[in-house]
Every structure is written in C-alpha cells, then in structure tokens.
Amino acid sequence: MPVITGEDYKKRIDAMESEVWFDGAKVTGKISDHPAFKGVVGTQSQLYDMQNESKIKNEMTFASETTGNDIGVSYLIPRTRADLEKRRIMIQHWARISGGLMGRSPDYMNTVLASFASSVDVLDGEDNCYPDRLLHFYEYAREKDLSFTHTFVNPQSNRSKLAFLEEDVTNARIIDRNEEGLIIKGAKLLATQGGITDEILVFSAPGAQESCHAYGFSLPTDTDGLKFVCRESFATKDSSFDYPLSSRFAEMDTIVIFDGVLVPWNRVFFHDNIRAATQMYLKGKFVPFTLHQIVSRQIVKTEFLLGIAQSIVDTINISDYQHVQSKVVEIVKGLETLRALLLMSEHDAKIDGYGVMVPSKQPLYVAVNQFQELYPRFTEIIQLLGASGLMTIPKETDFDTEIGEQLDHFLQGVEVKGKDRVALFRLAWDLTMSGFGSRQTLYERFFFGDPVRLSQTIYQNFDETKSKKMIEDFLSLKE
Ligand SMILES: Cc1cc2nc3c(=O)[nH]c(=O)nc-3n(C[C@H](O)[C@H](O)[C@H](O)COP(=O)(O)OP(=O)(O)OC[C@H]3O[C@@H](n4cnc5c(N)ncnc54)[C@H](O)[C@@H]3O)c2cc1C
Structure with missing residues (x-):
C-alpha cells in the first residue's frame, strides 16, 4: 500500500473505537468529530495529503525496497548523507504546516520505529529477544503508513533513588506469560496523541530494576483492556481567528492504563531482559x-x-x-x-x-x-x-x-x-x-x-x- 491520504487516516482511526476517556466519559462516535481532537486530526490529515502532492512527492516519499510502493520518507532508514538531507527536508515540510508546534506529527514516531528497526543487532542472540519480529513489524508499519503514539515513562508516584525498594503498585509490568503472549497490567505515561493513532508503541525507559518492567511491543490502540485517559482539552474552540494555534494543532496527552492487556507474541519485540531494554537506547x-x-x-x-x-x-x-x-x-x-x-x-x-x-x-x-x-x-x-x-x-x-x-x-x-x-x-x-x-x-x-x-x-x-x-x-x- 502506498502512502495514505488524510481521508484514509481519518477512516482508520474512526473505525478503531479505541477506549478514550475524556471529561468523565468514554468518547463515543467518530473521534475525528470530537471537539478535543477534530482540529489536530484535520491538520494531521493535511500532512498525510501532502505526501501525495505531485509537486513535492519526490521529497516526501521513496520507493519501498520490498514492494516498490511510495513510502513516507519519515520511515526511511538512511544509508547516505543524501538520505539524511532528504529526511530533514521532508520533516521540515511537515513542520512548516504547524510552525513546528506539532511535536508528534507522524514523522516523530515513524523515525523512532525506523531507529529501533535499524538497531535490531542489539537484540541478536539475547534472551527473550526477537529482532526478526521487530524488523517485520517495521516493514508492516512502513508499507501501511501506520500512525503511532507511544509511552515509555512510568507514573510519577515515587522518583526517589530508593524507589526500587518499595513495592511497585503503579508501573505497567508483565504479570503473566502464556501461550498467546504477555499480559500487561499497570500504567504508563504520557502518550501524546493517544487515541488518534493506529498503534501504540510501548518500550521500557532505561533504568528498569526488575525484568517484568523490561519489554518492547506495539499494539493496535483499540486492543482490549487498553485505556487512554485525557487531560483537559486546550482545543475546544473552533475559530482560527480567536485561537489560531489551539484550534488546529492541539495534541492531546493521555495516561495509558493496561488493564490486563494481552500482547500477542508476534507483537513482542523483547521481554524480561533489562540489558536489552537499556541497550536499545544506549547502543541503538x-x-x-x-x-x-x-x-x-x-x-x-x-x-x-x-x-x-x-x-x-x-x-x-x-x-x-x-x-x-x-x-x-x-x-x-x-x-x-x-x-x-x-x-x-x-x-x-x-x-x-x-x-x-x-x-x-x-x-x-x-x-x-x-x-x-x-x-x-x-x-x-x-x-x-x-x-x-x-x-x-x-x-x-x-x-x-x-x-x-x-x-x-x-x-x-x-x-x-x-x-x-x-x-x-x-x-x-x-x-x-x-x-x-x-x-x-x-x-x-x-x-x-x-x-x-x-x-x-x-x-x-x-x-x-x-x-x-x-x-x-x-x-x-x-x-
Ligand atoms: C507535554 C508532554 C508530552 C509528553 N509526551 C510523551 C509521550 O508521548 N510519550 C512518553 O513516553 N512520554 C511523554 N512525555 C513524558 C516525558 O518523557 C517526561 O516528562 C520526561 O522524561 C521527564 O520525566 P517526568 O515527567 O516523569 O519527570 P520526573 O522524572 O518525575 O522529574 C520531576 C522532577 O524531579 C527531578 N528528578 C527526578 N528524578 C531525578 C533524578 N534521578 N536525578 C535528578 N533529578 C531528578 C527532575 O529533574 C524534575 O525536576 C511527555 C511529557 C510532557 C510534559
């Protein structure tokens, strides 16, 4: 599948019916019509449409090495300096639409996924690590032009150096490993754009002390038991004269709750491996x-x-x-x-x-x-x-x-x-x-x-x- 259009993006996220909590209630109906998300979804759609504009298409896309399809440059793993320059030009084309105010325009997470996929050597030969799955997932996301939110950080309940001595009652952790996959329970923060993307990428931040906190996986955002809890919206007004920025570029931040979420094995990139979790950031x-x-x-x-x-x-x-x-x-x-x-x-x-x-x-x-x-x-x-x-x-x-x-x-x-x-x-x-x-x-x-x-x-x-x-x-x- 070549790069998607804004309409494709909207249709996909509307069809998902992810569990998003806003102002004391679950969001129902099309998320792209909800006042808290409408503006930013509209702008994000504009970004996807730009990938199809004939005048700049050769700057926004490249030919997939596996299918020959036009793929968004933000997924490009650079092999030359010219590739790096191509990435910069594309990123700045998108950034100009919002004056750089959308920190999580899709190029951010597409870049993160490309960076992880080009670091799979870190997982080679390590216990409970599946570099092939990560590579395969990257190719799948790249070819489908998937959008991502992510969450890496644990809740802020105790940041003392001695916090590991206390019993962990909040952080998302692996509570079971069964035939189907991992079961995750707990919370993570802070997923910007949570609820308006196809997928959520979940990686442990460096510094995990127990193996149940060391994992990397990705899930569709409408997976059972996955909840996105929004803060107050800064985007409830429509007028672009009165609210020239917040009416169009307000990305929501969400707390993510994993209520016994099953992560199927084909979506687990590594688990129960503290060294792999740390090295993905440090060496990758x-x-x-x-x-x-x-x-x-x-x-x-x-x-x-x-x-x-x-x-x-x-x-x-x-x-x-x-x-x-x-x-x-x-x-x-x-x-x-x-x-x-x-x-x-x-x-x-x-x-x-x-x-x-x-x-x-x-x-x-x-x-x-x-x-x-x-x-x-x-x-x-x-x-x-x-x-x-x-x-x-x-x-x-x-x-x-x-x-x-x-x-x-x-x-x-x-x-x-x-x-x-x-x-x-x-x-x-x-x-x-x-x-x-x-x-x-x-x-x-x-x-x-x-x-x-x-x-x-x-x-x-x-x-x-x-x-x-x-x-x-x-x-x-x-x-
Ligand atoms: C608007 C916004 C959007 C975000 N979006 C995302 C997202 O999409 N996905 C995601 O995963 N994360 C996201 N984040 C989270 C971001 O990664 C964290 O805010 C950042 O890593 C800092 O962690 P913290 O907020 O938990 O602060 P803390 O680590 O709790 O720090 C709080 C204070 O304590 C001090 N402190 C704490 N520990 C130490 C220490 N060991 N040594 C010295 N000082 C310390 C800090 O200096 C700081 O002053 C977002 C944050 C913001 C504000």
Whole structure:
C-alpha cells in the first residue's frame, strides 16, 4: 500500500473505537468529530495529503525496497548523507504546516520505529529477544503508513533513588506469560496523541530494576483492556481567528492504563531482559535518529517564533530601541546555533557496521538540551515585546458588532487596521499564554527527558581528553 491520504487516516482511526476517556466519559462516535481532537486530526490529515502532492512527492516519499510502493520518507532508514538531507527536508515540510508546534506529527514516531528497526543487532542472540519480529513489524508499519503514539515513562508516584525498594503498585509490568503472549497490567505515561493513532508503541525507559518492567511491543490502540485517559482539552474552540494555534494543532496527552492487556507474541519485540531494554537506547540508533527529527522541527519552530517577534516589533514600531533589537537577536542566535548543530550532525555522520548512516549524536544532544532553555526564553521575549498587546485581544465577533469600526480604529498598528493587529497578537497570545501555549513550553522542556539528566548525559559522553592535554602541554611549557 502506498502512502495514505488524510481521508484514509481519518477512516482508520474512526473505525478503531479505541477506549478514550475524556471529561468523565468514554468518547463515543467518530473521534475525528470530537471537539478535543477534530482540529489536530484535520491538520494531521493535511500532512498525510501532502505526501501525495505531485509537486513535492519526490521529497516526501521513496520507493519501498520490498514492494516498490511510495513510502513516507519519515520511515526511511538512511544509508547516505543524501538520505539524511532528504529526511530533514521532508520533516521540515511537515513542520512548516504547524510552525513546528506539532511535536508528534507522524514523522516523530515513524523515525523512532525506523531507529529501533535499524538497531535490531542489539537484540541478536539475547534472551527473550526477537529482532526478526521487530524488523517485520517495521516493514508492516512502513508499507501501511501506520500512525503511532507511544509511552515509555512510568507514573510519577515515587522518583526517589530508593524507589526500587518499595513495592511497585503503579508501573505497567508483565504479570503473566502464556501461550498467546504477555499480559500487561499497570500504567504508563504520557502518550501524546493517544487515541488518534493506529498503534501504540510501548518500550521500557532505561533504568528498569526488575525484568517484568523490561519489554518492547506495539499494539493496535483499540486492543482490549487498553485505556487512554485525557487531560483537559486546550482545543475546544473552533475559530482560527480567536485561537489560531489551539484550534488546529492541539495534541492531546493521555495516561495509558493496561488493564490486563494481552500482547500477542508476534507483537513482542523483547521481554524480561533489562540489558536489552537499556541497550536499545544506549547502543541503538534511537537517540541520533530521533534527535535529528526533533532538531529539524525545532528549527522551523524557532523560525516561526522569530517571525512573530519581528511582526510585533514592526506592528507597534519599536525596532529602533536597542534592547528590542537584542531580544530579537537572541532568537536569531538560537536559530543559527540550531541550524549549525543540525548540519554538523549530518556532516559528521558515519556509516555503521550495518550500512546505516548515523548522524553524530553529540551536536544533537547539545541542540535539544539548549532548546529546553531557549524555548521558554523565546516565549518570554514575545511577552516582553508584546506587553499589553497580549491582553488587548477582543474576539472576532467583537469586530462584527456596532463597535467593530471603533475597535479597528483604536487598536490599529503601524499601517494595519485593528483587526489585523489583533490577529497577530492573538497568535502571540495563543503561543505564549493560552493553555495550549503553556503546554508547548512544558513540552519543549520535558518531552525528550528531564533537562538536568540530559545535560548529565552530555557531560558523561563528551570526551574532554584533547582539551585537558592542551592544558597539560601549556603548563609544562618552559621558557
Ligand atoms: C507535554 C508532554 C508530552 C509528553 N509526551 C510523551 C509521550 O508521548 N510519550 C512518553 O513516553 N512520554 C511523554 N512525555 C513524558 C516525558 O518523557 C517526561 O516528562 C520526561 O522524561 C521527564 O520525566 P517526568 O515527567 O516523569 O519527570 P520526573 O522524572 O518525575 O522529574 C520531576 C522532577 O524531579 C527531578 N528528578 C527526578 N528524578 C531525578 C533524578 N534521578 N536525578 C535528578 N533529578 C531528578 C527532575 O529533574 C524534575 O525536576 C511527555 C511529557 C510532557 C510534559
């Protein structure tokens, strides 16, 4: 099957009837019509349609090595630097539709699955590991253009270093292994886009202490006993003037409950193997591939923020002030740094023993860890530039009343009528202050892991030997 269309995607998720809990009730009827999901499902459909646009089809797809069908580039396992570039171009095409605000557009998880499939050597010869099943599943997903949510992290009930001494009563764990497969009970978080994808990919995060917590599998999201519990929606309003971002790009986050869920053996990639669970992340290609996707998106997001900041500056005419210029330049510096780090990771990419072109990990780690600090600062800059403009934002309906003309007059900016100026400031507000905007900040801070431990990882991986040697040589210099 070649790449799907938006309509195919909608039909598939509507037909699934996954168990999704929202605001005290199970979602019934078509999930694509539900107010909490309608906007983002519409945008996601647009992304799938883009894969079929003749003008860019050769940038969005590649020919499957097994069927010859057109496959989405986000599933491509890169073999050359040109493949990495092709991946970047595709990812950024999709990211531009949402200004990089959909962290879980399908390319994110397709990349994750491709990274796991290209790391199956880690599972070779290990107990309870089935590399062939993972490879086969990757091919199945790639050919069907499946969409994924995922959950890797355990509930936050006890994060003490000594938590393993306590009895585990919350984390999703294997409670039985029978002829049919594994039985999983417990919870995991936080599945963004839970309920609006074909599948859920479930992997243990590194650090499992007991073998019942060390597994990797994938399931259709309508599997019996699987429940997705939503938070409050940030997307219940339709108007794209009033809520330019949250009406279209609000991805839901869900807690996942496994209520004695059966995972059939053909969907189990490994189980009861702590070393395999850890090595899939540490030795496998998950980190470099996923970070390459992430940083490609974050660059587009930074361009989007820069556009908003500069538009505010021009609309209220504050560009002559030095501090204003340096605030905009902070965003420019972030953008140029991200671009440089991404290109560096491609420039330093190396072919591994399996013929896969792996981007250099270190620049990407630095980029994503830096973005965890840069992004909240960028939103702060937009608030500092926008000031009260972020609160003088009547709704579209106000402009359609008898006071509409007055609003157009009193809220005007430089060479723009009040309504156009308000449209810009509502965009800035939705990005930096609405529920949707606050979640965006939390997302960029945490979605790829805790910033503190990420910087620790950079410290542990960076080789300082050359720099230390410089100092030794310098200190031993005699006159
Ligand atoms: C909007 C959003 C969407 C997300 N989407 C997904 C998703 O789709 N799938 C998924 O699997 N996950 C998702 N996540 C979860 C994400 O992976 C985690 O938030 C991240 O790994 C941090 O874990 P935590 O939230 O449990 O924080 P915790 O680990 O509980 O950290 C809380 C605080 O305690 C500190 N802390 C805890 N343990 C330590 C330690 N050992 N050493 C030092 N400090 C420590 C941290 O620094 C932090 O300040 C999402 C998160 C967010 C916010």
